[in-house]
Structures are given as structure tokens and as C-alpha cells.
Amino acid sequence: MPSDKIKIIRQVCEDAKQRFDEKHQDLIVWMKSNDISFSDVRLVSQQLLAATSFAGAVALNSPDEMLAVPQTHAQENNENDLLAVVSQEEHDEIMNKLESIVQMPPGHMEKETELYLEQQLSEILNFEVTVELEGQRLNHSIGIMGGEQHLFRFPGDSLAQHDAYQEAGIAPNRGAFGWFTEGGELTEKAIAREKYYFAVQTLYLENWNTEHQTLKPWYKFRKMVVINPAEKVAVVAVVGDAGPAAWVQKQFGGSPEVIREGKIWSPKSRGRVLLLFVDDPDDKIPLGPISLEATTQMLAEAGGN
Amino acid sequence: MNQEKTQPSIVSKENIKPFIAEFENKEIFFDIAEIVDNNEYYLGVLREMVGEYLDKIIVVNLKTAFGKNRKGFAAFMHELAAISDGTEKVQMINEKFKGKSLFWTAVELDLHEELLDELLEDLEKASR
Numbered sequence: 001m002p003s004d005k006i007k008i009i010r011q012v013c014e015d016a017k018q019r020f021d022e023k024h025q026d027l028i029v030w031m032k033s034n035d036i037s038f039s040d041v042r043l044v045s046q047q048l049l050a051a052t053s054f055a056g057a058v059a060l061n062s063p064d065e066m067l068a069v070p071q072t073h074a075q076e077n078n079e080n081d082l083l084a085v086v087s088q089e090e091h092d093e094i095m096n097k098l099e100s101i102v103q104m105p106p107g108h109m110e111k112e113t114e115l116y117l118e119q120q121l122s123e124i125l126n127f128e129v130t131v132e133l134e135g136q137r138l139n140h141s142i143g144i145m146g147g148e149q150h151l152f153r154f155p156g157d158s159l160a161q162h163d164a165y166q167e168a169g170i171a172p173n174r175g176a177f178g179w180f181t182e183g184g185e186l187t188e189k190a191i192a193r194e195k196y197y198f199a200v201q202t203l204y205l206e207n208w209n210t211e212h213q214t215l216k217p218w219y220k221f222r223k224m225v226v227i228n229p230a231e232k233v234a235v236v237a238v239v240g241d242a243g244p245a246a247w248v249q250k251q252f253g254g255s256p257e258v259i260r261e262g263k264i265w266s267p268k269s270r271g272r273v274l275l276l277f278v279d280d281p282d283d284k285i286p287l288g289p290i291s292l293e294a295t296t297q298m299l300a301e302a303g304g305n
Numbered sequence: 306m307n308q309e310k311t312q313p314s315i316v317s318k319e320n321i322k323p324f325i326a327e328f329e330n331k332e333i334f335f336d337i338a339e340i341v342d343n344n345e346y347y348l349g350v351l352r353e354m355v356g357e358y359l360d361k362i363i364v365v366n367l368k369t370a371f372g373k374n375r376k377g378f379a380a381f382m383h384e385l386a387a388i389s390d391g392t393e394k395v396q397m398i399n400e401k402f403k404g405k406s407l408f409w410t411a412v413e414l415d416l417h418e419e420l421l422d423e424l425l426e427d428l429e430k431a432s433r
Contacts, residue, residue: 005432013357036386044385047391
């Protein structure tokens with residue numbers, strides 16, 4: 001039934017194109033505005049396909065080669081399994097790379113590595129992360145994160161009113177960025193922000209003294225993510241305090257929730273982490289821990305489908 | 306953040322060898338060709354339609370490889386468009402990403418997942 005087959009070919013290809021157009025609408029618009037066409041790579045596609053049996057001459061002149069190719073679903077499945085393993089391997093490699101990076105002295109990565117890992121982590125986490133956001137960059141993206149205490153969320157707050165990790169205690173003063181309340185109310189968001197906060201060394205930024213009037217509101221409750229590659233855990237939290245002091249020999253601080261749930265001081269981690277900004281202008285990324293291991297598995301499974 | 310996002314060689318060696326005008330797992334092409342009885346007309350249609358889709362997948366993967374560097378991506382696409390020879394175009398992509406990425410593997414994986422696997426499955430069903 002040759003005509004059926006040509007119908008199927010056309011239908012499957014058209015469906016795939018339609019799905020593509022729906023999925024990549026933003027790219028299509030952007031390409032049009034930049035005078036770029038998909039056909040710009042047409043010759044690349046033809047070059048790649050030249051080695052396949054779809055190149056008529058190859059198909060017609062090499063029937064023996066084609067017949068020698070096994071045609072079983074089992075083999076197809078094995079290929080997919082292999083692709084899943086490759087995907088898992090790739091993510092393991094990224095984690096290994098991150099583990100070695102956090103062992104480096106506090107500071108920043110080489111630019112090339114930084115750009116690469118920003119991209120890879122953004123893909124793994126499924127949201128944009130970056131060392132530098134809107135021209136702002138901390139003095140360190142690699143460093144050691146110390147444990148902080150709870151912070152007062154509103155005037156009259158007390159340790160007893162915090163629902164977890166009370167053994168961490170509460171700082172004697174409010175955080176450097178003020179109360180956590182919104183319009184005087186202790187909202188769910190305010191509670192979450194105190195649970196998941198970072199202390200960062202804004203006070204040591206070169207331009208802090210001259211520009212703190214603009215820098216302070218920019219950093220206040222700015223969303224960041226700590227990456228703990230040794231335990232394959234990340235935690236999204238907000239900038240809620242300034243510190244630690246340089247003499248402490250740590251570059252970042254984390255709330256009791258961040259430290260415990262991010263396993264920041266596990267025997268494997270020993271505080272060594274990566275801290276990046278989260279590019280979340282619409283405030284859609286929830287605060288809290290994320291298992292990088294689970295994400296890796298999900299991606300591996302996706303690769304096998 | 307205008308710098309290009311290059312991809313250092315942190316993936317396994319097996320995955321980074323550059324493409325030489327062919328896919329790693331090309332059996333599926335032969336399987337599909339066999340189902341359509343190696344009919345030259347069908348192969349021509351297949352080549353045209355798969356080629357068109359491959360164009361799209363290559364562009365998407367180039368976009369991914371350039372990350373946030375949209376200016377770099379646009380400049381590269383214009384450079385690519387200016388070349389009139391297919392081999393040179395492939396070489397240009399290879400030079401950009403050679404030994405540094407899963408670029409071609411990603412392209413192939415997308416082609417399988419988004420088109421070829423379904424194509425083979427539907428054609429097999431029709432042949433039973």
C-alpha cells in the first residue's frame with residue numbers, strides 16, 4: 001500500500017513540524033526579527049543525510065549493506081538505553097566537575113568554565129542561574145558557607161515562634177536588610193524568606209560604600225541558589241543578611257534550614273559550595289531544597305524515551 | 306554577559322568525536338528505507354521532509370549551545386548562511402564545537418525522539 005506509506009510519512013513529518021513550531025514560537029519570532037532562516041543550515045542537513053539511506057543513490061546501490069542491518073525493536077531499545085546512560089554519565093561528569101570546583105580557593109571560576117556551568121546548571125535546574133546578574137556580582141561564587149542563626153522576622157518575634165531548627169538559636173539583631181514582613185504582615189512569603197535566607201558579603205563589595213543606596217534594595221531578598229555538589233542538593237533562598245565577617249574565613253552564610261536541608265556541613269560537603277543568582281524576574285521559582293540527583297534521573301529517563 | 310558559552314570537554318571522549326557527515330546510529334534510516342521498499346520517490350520525499358526537520362533541530366541546538374549569547378548566535382548563523390558549500394558549513398560547526406560538546410549527539414537524539422522513532426513505528430504498523 002505505497003500511497004498509505006507516503007501519507008504516513010507526510011503526516012508524521014507535518015505533525016512533528018507543528019509540534020516544533022508550537023514549542024519554539026519564541027525562537028521563530030526571534031529568527032524573523034534577526035533575518036535568520038532555518039534553511040540557512042539546509043546544506044548542513046543534506047550533508048548529514050548524505051550518509052544515510054535516504055540519499056537515493058546510496059540506498060539503491062548498496063542493498064546488501066541494508067539487508068545486513070538487523071531490524072529489531074530490541075536493538076532500538078538498546079540504543080535508547082545507551083542514550084539514557086550517556087545522559088546520566090554527562091550529568092555525573094558535571095557533578096564531578098562541580099565537586100572539584102568547590103574545592104578551589106574561594107573566588108570565581110575561570111570565565112569559560114563559569115559560562116559553561118551556568119548553562120548546564122540552568123538546564124539541570126530548569127531555571128536560569130548566573131554568577132552575574134544585572135551587572136551585579138558578589139566577590140565570590142565559590143566558597144565556604146557557614147551556619148547562621150534564625151533572624152527576627154518582625155518586632156517582637158522570638159525563637160519559640162520559629163517552627164524548625166530552634167537549636168540554631170536566633171541572632172540578637174534583625175538582619176541587615178530589615179524585617180521580613182510585607183506591609184507589616186507576616187505573610188507566607190515572609191516566613192519562607194526567613195526560613196531560606198543567605199548571608200552574603202555585600203559589605204565587602206568594592207562599590208558598596210559609594211553605591212549602597214542602590215545596591216541595598218537590589219540585594220534585599222534577591223533570590224540565589226546554593227549548589228552542594230558533594231550531596232547533589234541545591235537550595236533556593238533569598239539574600240536576608242550581610243556577612244559573614246572576613247575573619248571568619250567563610251564567604252557565605254546560610255539559615256538553619258539552608259544548612260540542614262542543603263546538607264551543607266555533611267562530612268562530604270564541609271561547607272564547600274557554589275552560590276549563584278537566580279534570574280527570576282516574575283518571582284516564580286519557589287524557595288527550598290532541590291535534589292540534583294532526582295533531576296539527573298529525570299533527564300536520563302527523558303533521554304531514554 | 307555577552308561572552309559566548311563554550312563547552313569545555315567534560316563529557317566522555319566517546320561522546321565528543323565530531324560528526325563526519327553521518328549519524329552514529331544510522332540503522333533507523335535503513336529500517337525506514339526498507340519499509341518503503343527503497344522506492345526512490347519515497348526516499349526523495351523522506352530526504353526532503355527529514356532534511357527540513359533536521360534544519361530546525363540544528364538551529365535549536367545551536368541556540369542551546371550559544372546559551373544566552375544571542376548576539377553570538379545571530380552572528381554565527383549569518384556566517385553560516387554566507388557559506389555556500391555543505392561540507393564547509395559542517396566544518397564550521399565542527400570547528401566551533403569540536404571536542405567540546407555533545408552538539409551532534411544532541412541533534413541526533415532530537416531527530417530520533419521527535420521524528421524518526423515515530424516515523425518508523427507508524428510505518429511498521431502500516432506494514433503489518
